[in-house]
Amino acid sequence: MLNVSDLHVAYGQSEVLHGLSFDVKPNEIVAIMGRNGMGKTTLMKSLMGVVPTKSGAVKVGETNVTTMKSYERVASGIAYVPQGRMVFSTMTVKENVETGLTVTGDKEVPGDIYELFPVLLEMKSRRAGNLSGGQQQQLAIARALASKPKVLLLDEPTEGIQPSIIKEIGRTLKKIRDEKGLSIVVSEQVLSFALDIADRILVIENGSIVREDDRASVDEKKVASYLSV
């Protein structure tokens, strides 16, 4: 569903990603693991078109999105939950979720989204900026799901979330993967969560993929050693 080949990304002069290639199949959750500053966020942003691609190609299904603007990529089926939430803070919770409807043209937010995050329904007319950190994280996920994506990108979605909801999110992600046939890319530093949800784990280090494991065959110790140096 998502096909990345030889992706190079640079901030100005300094190249941060040095030719990543990987595929994500429909119905698959891939976790990108790596320590701080190894390029996880950069990868997510370049997939989303927020930072420009230097070379390489990104395809969603058959569509080549490499040169598209962010909003066109959303229309092609990518959705993004950024690190640091970035909710629209002076808009209400409901309006925030509704911004996700831009590309689908729907009038109403699908009800199952509020089912996944009941707290959002409870607070639907509160300003998003007034929510607690964790509530904002949930809102950001809901907003992404509202655009009915084929590929969902989540950048460290567990940051600042209470343990029970982390588990809940894990279950939810698997559920929407199965129900909607989504491809999910999630970046993580926490191994336990990655192991819990991912079908496959990629380890990124200094802008290159250095390891790839199927969940079945994952060598926990080896992966952990990449994460703690």
Place this chain on the structure above:
Amino acid sequence: QAPATSAINTTGLAVTDTEVTVGILHSVTGTMAISETGSVQAEKLAIEQINAAGGVLGRKIKFIQEDGASDWPTFAEKAKKLLVQDKVAAIMGCWTSASRKAVLPVIEQYNGMLYYPTFYEGLEQSKNVIYTGQEATQQILAGLDWVNKTKGGKSFYLIGSDYIWPRTSMKIARKHIEAHLGGSVAGEEYFPLGHTQFNSVINKIKLKKPDVIYCAVVGGSNVAFYKQLKAAGIDLSKQTLLTISVTEDEIDGIGGENITGAYACMKYFQSLDNPNNKEFVTEFKKMWGEKTVIGDVTQAAYLGPWLWKMTVEKAGSFDVDKIAEASTDIEFTKAPEGYVKIHKNHHLWSKARVGQVQPDGQFKVVYETADLIEPNPFPAGYQ
């Protein structure tokens, strides 16, 4: 066979054997450009005509134009530039009193010659300035007398922009109304330059029902004032309004239909019926287009270059001191306003006239003083 340059220019002015340079200093940008454009046009016309007629002492007039940008300090700076750098023999310039006040010390310090065209408040007299417009008494008294006599005006509502000219003019008007006409002032108000909301004062006028609204609102505010007056149902053919600040130029912006019936007290109207003016209007339109209009100040500005030329030729010299000296009693018989003469106090003898605005934006002259009025910038009893 022009006289030798060394003989007629002993102070190092920009005079050559074939040319003499003068300065034109008006705002062509900023809020005052609206009013001053006409002056620039008139001065350029006069210079062209003088050159066509052989120039001044056999020398063609060349002009350097500077923009005062509606900013008084800029006027001072540019005046200084014209005098110190360009050594111009005279400056035709300024419109507002504020710009003149800023320029005056410069002109006096560097001993220049300024021809100032605007009706103004008086209280000033300088060897270095010729005032080709009216001082306050020349504009105000005759108009008030007329409105008092023919319209029976007893109570007056005074409205002006908030600066020295309107305030001084109103002061004189009030003195005259109270002391000489036995009338009364029903209200007196001033508004910041550029003010556009006159509904409140219009309401007050409606309550006070004065015989005459007496106006010295300048610039763009006029447009707002007259439109709002009309919209408020004040019909100027029934309510007498006398203004000292609306000329054909302002009517262009107000729209003749919005101010029809109002009276203005000026010394010149475009519609003046005399041969001098006919020719002037024709020439002016030939140069600047059929649609341009000519107001009081524009005509006064036109006088500047001519008066200067005649003075120079009388003095036989471009030297400022000599010109200042020779100015007294210079006559200009071809003046569009009829006839003018320079008084020894450097103001002009001229008539006062009252015109009534017609729907086409022109004035119909309804009154003019029989004689030229002697200028008196320091009128006793009106201070």
Place this chain on the structure above:
Amino acid sequence: MKSTAFLSRSEWIGVAIVAALILVVLPLSVDGFRLNLVGKYLTYAFVALGLVMCWGYGGILSLGQGIFFGLGGYCMAMFLKLEASSVENTKIQSTPGIPDFMDWNQITALPWFWEPFRSLPMTIILVIAVPVFFAFIIGFAMFTRRVGGTYFAIITQAIAAILTILIVGQQGYTGGINGITDLRTLNGWDIRTDDAKYILYFVNAGLLLGCVLIAYFVKHSKLGRILVAMREKEDRVRFSGYSVAGFKIFVFCLAAGFSAIGGAMFALQVGFMSPSFVGIVPSIEMVIYTAVGGRLSILGAIYGTLLVNWAKTSFSESFPELWLLGLGGLFIAVVLAFPNGLAGLYQSYVEPRLGKLTGKKSDETNGALPQGSPAE
């Protein structure tokens, strides 16, 4: 690496170059008239300098610096006007001995607030004290209430408008829209002569350099770093135990003080003061001088002021009817293409080459700070 020493080497060089330019090169190369113009422009540079401190470093954009320039200028002008209005000079008035415009407005006695301006020492104190006090009031009211960013900018604009209307409206006391004109002598010394103009030019340039040094001192003190910090993360500064309002008030007052000196020197050199320096238009123009010079560059303020004014004068002399196009275009170009102004140009084009030449990296680079955008 930066030291807390008062001025770094390259800064000394920069100051020396400016000093050489305004104290030697310009006086030698331009005629008296142009030099007087330069002197006038340099009075605006005081304002621009203040804006570097208050806007560039402190992140406080004031669109009302004309208030302080004007107050300083008016204080000076009031003194000069009183001196010019001796009984002898004004004997034709109905009340001799008071300024002419008061007489025209039927005022018969000098208003009380003019009295202090009979004394030169008092005037010199008031030239600084009145604007700084005014700035303190505004600053105190605004900053303790945490008004900032665009709001502050618009409010200062409104205050500038208020002051202009007041000055224009109270013309019996202030000279109204004409301003206070025809200033002649300072303690008997004729300020209109060419010699006096030369002397005033150098006094003005000297004061400006003095203010530059003060600005550097502040910039290199801990206060300078707090200002930068405040612009970045006001809350963090507050939670580091600083009274943010206090620092803002200080830098706002500093800028006001600089502006006031400029205003006073303006009145002395140009010979009059008018409300057209108090209002919104001049205030915004002065912000533009700062932007053109580079809002974070102390010396840039001077270059920016000179450049814009030079452009204005020469455009308007060559194209009196079209010069606004050039000027407007210049502003847009600076903002779009050179957001760090002349200083930015210097840093990205000149300095690297100089660096190559001398093989040393100068430390003026902290002028290349990315834009703080202090708006809300």
Place this chain on the structure above:
Amino acid sequence: MNAAPVNGVISDQMAPDFLLAVEGLTVSFDGFKAVNDLSFYVDEHEIRVIVGPNGAGKTTVLDLICGKTKATSGSIKFRNQELTRMSESSIVKAGVGRKFQNPSIYDDLTVFENLEISYPKGRSVFGALTFRRDAAVKERVQEVAEMIFLENKLFERAEFLSHGQKQWLEIGMLLIQDPDLLMLDEPVAGMSVSERVKTAELLNKIIANRSIIVIEHDMKFVEDIAHKVTVLHQGKVLSEGTMDRVKNDPKVVEVYLGH
């Protein structure tokens, strides 16, 4: 620094040895009580961890203590000083330091300058003008930089630090003020595993001279540092005690940890 109530003449019921006593604290935002009649006490030299579901009111409690948000009612006594009526900067001067949820440092300044700015001298306008970077300052900056593992980065612009290093820098900026109470809101969010371990070490080291309140969701980290854990739920204390006790409290499992 400030007078602790050592003379034994204590009139109210508050025990004198608490560093911080929060009592009956309530704040309401347009009727919504984010913190609701909350009371808890922190001892000297204690690391207290506050956990609780998202939106429980943890961050708000810290906001209240440091003066960023004003309480609707209740009291916060720090060494018997009432904080609810003090300004932010005087709360800092009284000895309370606060780290924000997102690292809040000065990107444009170097690490050295970041620390120097936080050095608790020259805090008045005049003081800041005359402040000199003397040996004592440099020494102290060096000392703190070592504590926060940044001694090699002193002259780097803070902007170029990694996320974890930024977090440490902010902690360092608080440490240099030598506060008696340090409050950290999710200090290890976004840190790598090894950085988390180092942070725990750091906290355990600096506790000698002060007390610390930490908000955190990472149970592993909490276990490493907590002396005592307070669980907040809907603005109230749900449970309090040692990590072991709290972890096994069914109420906590229900609303927070999950099954």
Place this chain on the structure above:
Amino acid sequence: MFSDYSLAELGSIFVMQGFAGLILFSVFVLMALGLAIIFGQMGVINMAHGEFMILGAYVTYFTSQFFLNYLPSLFGGYFFVAMGLAFLASGALGMFIEWAMIRHLYKRPLDTLLATWGLSLILQQLYRSFFGPREVGVELPEWMMGSIALTDSVEVQINGLFVMGLTTVITIVVALLMYRSRWGKQVRAVVQNRIMAGAVGINTEKVDRYTFALGCGIAGVAGSAFTMIGSTGPTSGQLYIVDTFLVVVFGGAASLLGTIASAFTISQAQSTMEFFLSGSMAKVLTLLGVVGILMLRPQGLFTLKVRR
């Protein structure tokens, strides 16, 4: 000051001043609405707002000339055509300016102030070069210039009513657009976080461009309406800019309701005071009042409280 008037007079003073205040209120709202979008919503400090208004006024002038010369029989209705054209002209210019200038400055809001100041100088000069330095007189259809007498001393002005009606319509349209339409939501999202808005699927460039154009277009309509009461010259726009910003800021920049409330407060204060004090003093006191209240409520009358 009251003693000058009889009780009956005072009664009609208040009615008439109230009505004058309402006209002023409509004028303020009309001026401020465009800016409330451009500045309040988008954060662009558009110092050329007045020049966009004047463009609308010039368009009205040319339309009136056209009708006078070619369609005199339809002159009575030309004003509606003119307003539409004014909207289009100012909107189109706005769109161009957004593309050429503003879009490069979203990250530097204060710089928009400087750039648009430059723009305002350029526009003024262009107007002067093309339309002449003098003010142009916009002729109005006769039906708009009269007034309706309610009692002997109380009359209401037709163009006042017209402005009030126009203001009401435009306000409702804008409010619906901003708060009820999908569009409004997108605008607010883009303004809050341009990057993230793109990442949820909003075409931010288009939203920016059309929003700016909408604000400018409304300015154009305001300019068109102002030909009824004010002057049209190259620099007339400058007169409005401070008042307009103050109205928006006083109301609380992001709130449309605030803009309306603030326009109401300021206009009523000013028109009432103008009756008893001089025009200058009324203005000074109004401005001082606004500044004073802004000190007490730094974010304006209506604010969205969001934690930092």
